[in-house]
Amino acid sequence: MPQEVNYTPLTPLSFLRRSAYVYPEKTAVVYRDRHYTYREFQQRVNRLATALQGVGVSKGDRVAFLCPNIPPMLEAHFGVPLAGAILVAINIRLSPDEIAYILNHSEAKVLCVDSELAHLIRPIRHQLPHLQTLVNIFDTAHEGLAGIEYEAFLASGSDTPLPKPVEDENEPISINYTSGTTGRPKGVMYTHRGAYLNALGEVLEVGLNHRSTYLWTLPMFHCNGWCFTWGVTAVGATHVCLRRVDPEEVFRLIEAEKVSHLCGAPTVLISLVNHPRAKTAKFPRKLHVTTAAAPPSPTIIAAMEALGAEITHVYGLTETYGPHSVCAWHEAWDDLPAEERARKKARQGVPYIVAEEMRVVDEQMQDVPADAATLGEVIMRGNNVMKGYFRQPEATAEAFRGGWFHSGDLAVVHPDGYIELRDRKKDIIISGGENISTIEVENTIYQHPAVQEVAVIAIPDEKWGEVPKAFVTLKPGMQATAEEIIQFCRERLAHFKCPKAVEFGELPKTSTGKIKKFELREREWQGYDKRIH
């Protein structure tokens, strides 16, 4: 149904239109020494949209961006859909081969690439039969590929407003390729309706308004920045762009720009908490931190709160537009001891206001009891579940079996109905027939004062089948031995859950800060013919 008196298709394009009307002179985007007002933001978006149309982009075409959290990446979130096209924001940590796969699978007609990342495209440039236009974004580097420069491309467009091209709110607005740890990435389709509702959901859950300033520590190529690209714009707040998550720079910007909100994986929080400036930093206003990806340990939550942050813990997947659940806070918990509050908050909680339904079920899709003990798979449905995988109807049907999206995450349900993740299905350790939650073991090890970061995986064991092994990064200047860590666990956990081995060093990570457990597992399971996921 197109526009009628009493029906407008829901689309995030309405958000920028309104904020540019209401707050034309207000700072919309800050990046280094540049400040764009909402009027300029909209003008640049109009130029991007018309420039894209000028090179032949039409309704439903795909337009790819490969760049960090700089203004063009934000502009793409409005300019590409305003042109009627579908945004493909590509993870900048991927290999040329993976990027080629995504560009070819999505048949992107246009690619805008930050010139610092040109080396990722150069070797594959001639393997991209669908790509018609290449646009170079000069930011830190100024030697591009054969193609037009981004500002010149914008100049080829017009800042005359375009009508919203959305006829059906269930049309796709973006495709986000999952960084699948095995197999080829799948293209998760978001719709205008889902993006609109989820963006407002974010605004409601974290309390954004026109006085907010949002720092871009979460990659925009990750679930379209959990839809904050659209949500921050909806309320007329200010975006602070950030090319690279450097803790020193993050602290500087929080103070200089009076940041009120940011999102990040626990690894981002860990890097802040353990930075020397954490000892002296003073946030100029309350900092609302939204975290997810892996459950933050109670230790990290307590440390961030001590710094003056308020943590909102959310959980979701690329397939749910980012967060689907939130550990919704109860006023009655305000006065609990810090440790107990952190334990409450480490849970993944309940669905967002706009997210409708979430269950934890057994193999027969029956709800598990709310006993904080029985493991089941988290399943979801509602307006913020993806439209499906682009051109993969079988994978979509498999993910949607039984009328619900299957997350592949294992959780328990507490007596109060809040869920708590125990593991990815593929991460759980089965030792002598007993399940061991790697998260439970990790949260225990995080309490050790010398530990900065930890990942626990299953390793092969002749007697038990699998046993836990911990990979630990120590805090700078701190010491601990494997025996100490194991002993620390034995004082706090059932013995069968304690790691049988501990290895120290850096942890391999994805671009969004998730620890790549599969890499650790591959190494440990070489020569075995099972359990490499």
Added chain:
Amino acid sequence: MPQEVNYTPLTPLSFLRRSAYVYPEKTAVVYRDRHYTYREFQQRVNRLATALQGVGVSKGDRVAFLCPNIPPMLEAHFGVPLAGAILVAINIRLSPDEIAYILNHSEAKVLCVDSELAHLIRPIRHQLPHLQTLVNIFDTAHEGLAGIEYEAFLASGSDTPLPKPVEDENEPISINYTSGTTGRPKGVMYTHRGAYLNALGEVLEVGLNHRSTYLWTLPMFHCNGWCFTWGVTAVGATHVCLRRVDPEEVFRLIEAEKVSHLCGAPTVLISLVNHPRAKTAKFPRKLHVTTAAAPPSPTIIAAMEALGAEITHVYGLTETYGPHSVCAWHEAWDDLPAEERARKKARQGVPYIVAEEMRVVDEQMQDVPADAATLGEVIMRGNNVMKGYFRQPEATAEAFRGGWFHSGDLAVVHPDGYIELRDRKKDIIISGGENISTIEVENTIYQHPAVQEVAVIAIPDEKWGEVPKAFVTLKPGMQATAEEIIQFCRERLAHFKCPKAVEFGELPKTSTGKIKKFELREREWQGYDKRIH
């Protein structure tokens, strides 16, 4: 489209379901010495829905409620749609004849009536052929009509949860009969989708969250309480019910229940500002007041802010689910002098985030210039414009002519794009060919220190056709003469805009606090054959 993996019809029924799941032990509703938790609230709603089904209510049937802001009125906002039916909440200030018209036009099968209002039904009970079930709500009065008592009716239901009956989000959820000043009332239809989006819009604009406490000074029968019935529930906040807007009791509840939000027409604010307790009252937390209906004068805004309230000024009509626009605040205005801030805030502003479009147009539906001077009619479209008038396709088509809803309100557009109402189309005074905005004259008179309330209308004049006359209520113990008021205006306004007559006394008002200008006009224009609207 019914429930799918990635599509749920938008409906406010989702809000209560979620809040009862997330906050079962939290206080949902306070009324006198009663406190209902969200679990009890949901149980009572389930019982109401199943009881309605038990007496034969089925999909699309109309169920009417005639009662003040007491818990059953709130329960009706969920229980009636949960039964698949459509809520008709009737204005309790109407006459028996008007109520009969509404019950018969809507063909309501069930009527729940507060026993203090039984006298309104008694004389018409036998003129209601469609009414099958009458339910008596005993609150202050315990002598009902022939029919079951409300609590017994609930007991006849079951608290087993019902599935959401919404197949299409564009189905009606309620019909609100406009208190038309002439002619028969028209039944404004709201949809599940519109109610959902508008409720979230309210939450966003006034900053409601789970820590909020909302006082029911706005009638729930008025635009379903501007959708706050659903919005306050969405975030798990607490409803404080209020049978009657008595300033003394309002002050008491603000303090005792730590109220954070309320809504009300300026007359409600006037009664608070001028109450003796205003001199000593201390709000225990910031009080967010949302006001509309008539533009509040700068004087009233300044006085409320001095009391410790923060005012949000909104504007809309029954046909737009209540508020459609908001005077969205700019941080840059924070430091303006109080008087200038109040003048900014007295404007009706810009569309809500969820409200999409609003224009001010001339007779040819061309936008008027943004010059703060040229009058035009306010027109709107978007998801919070009504579905239409119930069984009045011609009136609907007339209101929707040209693809926009025509408000009948006259406004100017300021250079910053904010609109400011000048008058109802039918209220504007045309004197010697010049337009006079009654609102402008009223705002001037409000600045007079002795004036509590004022209404300005056109009266006949042999020379000029029409001239302004002011009806003034003075503050208790204060004095002023007609000459003083006129002189006060002449010092501040063009002389042709100043009232030629001033009359002192009480002003006639509607149940929502709007001054009934048509009654004043009828009196003044008796014997004339024009301009009685």
